[in-house]
Amino acid sequence: MSFNRIAIIGLGLLGGSIGLAVREYLPDSVTTGFDSDPQTRKRAAERGLVTTVCETAAEAVANADLVIFCVPPGAMGRAAADVADALPADALVSDVGSCKVSIAEALGKALPGHTVIPAHPVAGTENSGPDAGFASLFRNRWCIVTPPEPTDLLKLTALVEFWEALGANVEIMDAEHHDLVLAVTSHLPHLIAYTIVGTASDLEDVTQSEVIKYSAGGFRDFTRIAASDPTMWRDVFLSNKDAVLTMLQRFSEDLSALQRAIRVGDGDALFEQFSHTRAIRRSIIEEGQDDARPDFGRGDHDGSAAGD
Ligand code: NAP
Numbered sequence: 001m002s003f004n005r006i007a008i009i010g011l012g013l014l015g016g017s018i019g020l021a022v023r024e025y026l027p028d029s030v031t032t033g034f035d036s037d038p039q040t041r042k043r044a045a046e047r048g049l050v051t052t053v054c055e056t057a058a059e060a061v062a063n064a065d066l067v068i069f070c071v072p073p074g075a076m077g078r079a080a081a082d083v084a085d086a087l088p089a090d091a092l093v094s095d096v097g098s099c100k101v102s103i104a105e106a107l108g109k110a111l112p113g114h115t116v117i118p119a120h121p122v123a124g125t126e127n128s129g130p131d132a133g134f135a136s137l138f139r140n141r142w143c144i145v146t147p148p149e150p151t152d153l154l155k156l157t158a159l160v161e162f163w164e165a166l167g168a169n170v171e172i173m174d175a176e177h178h179d180l181v182l183a184v185t186s187h188l189p190h191l192i193a194y195t196i197v198g199t200a201s202d203l204e205d206v207t208q209s210e211v212i213k214y215s216a217g218g219f220r221d222f223t224r225i226a227a228s229d230p231t232m233w234r235d236v237f238l239s240n241k242d243a244v245l246t247m248l249q250r251f252s253e254d255l256s257a258l259q260r261a262i263r264v265g266d267g268d269a270l271f272e273q274f275s276h277t278r279a280i281r282r283s284i285i286e287e288g289q290d291d292a293r294p295d296f297g298r299g300d301h302d303g304s305a306a307g308d
Helices: 013-025 038-047 057-061 073-083 101-110 153-165 175-202 208-213 219-226 230-239 241-264 267-286
Strands: 005-009 030-034 066-069 092-095 119-121 142-145 169-172
Touching: 005 013, 005 057, 013 030, 013 038, 030 057, 057 073, 066 073, 066 153, 073 101, 073 230, 092 101, 092 153, 101 175, 119 153, 142 153, 153 169, 175 208, 175 219, 175 230, 175 241, 230 241, 241 267
Parallel strands: 005 030, 005 066, 066 092, 142 169
Antiparallel strands: 119 142
């Protein structure tokens, strides 16, 4: 089986990118879309993010064989409840949310009796809204699919093929494990970036203009992450609380170890740690998940960044 009528709920960065990618890579499929913000619906129609922009969520899902929720994590349950009466019985329900355990629970609760197979394309940028999306966002990025047990194998296969058609590499994972892995690869780095940028802007003996002027010393790269959408990231931390707190505890211990190495002048410990982390950076580049150029190659291609 394959999906030919795809409904996208939420037409921001992720929803818009899926719509544009379907238009480019699956031209035989039609897309319907809905966003709760009338301005976003207007802009989505102007940009042609989906074949038809609908005035209600119910209208968008009425004939769909695949419905993808692309709203902030905390809005998933409400968005799903809004389509409960209109959703065709055999449609597959999925999403793109950054946390999987809590979102799977919210979707399952709002849509009992429907097949729900959550997913998380690990692709994005710090931009949001209907102008942020682009068709190549998912190309050569991972999409993690977290099917419940037991699952509908036919629909799971079709969902995997859908994401592969959009250019993604698909990995199947247990939802709890997903949340733990993403807590360290994505959620904790965002928390650290939000903290560092906040700390720098609060310093009394370093002026704001100095922070901005000398930002190329490392700070600048944190500001890109710390510019990410406040609604989405508030929801991520509240939805993946346990895994984030576990990883934060580990991080605090490792930070204390480095703090001690600096205090006691243990240069060998610092050198060993920094050599280890440099090797990790090389592996990321070798696997094609980032670009070795100093500007991460963003100056001259489509803007795709290794998102959340
Ligand atoms: P976005 O650009 O802000 O788009 C989300 C859109 O959903 C907004 O236009 C929002 O409208 C709308 N919305 C909110 N509640 C709704 C509802 N009940 N019904 C219909 N529309 C609703 O956000 P995004 O970056 O695309 O993120 C969407 C999802 O993708 C999140 O769950 C996030 O965890 C996940 N994700 C994001 C990234 C990333 O890098 N950004 C990467 C991977 C996965 P309002 O603005 O009016 O609320």
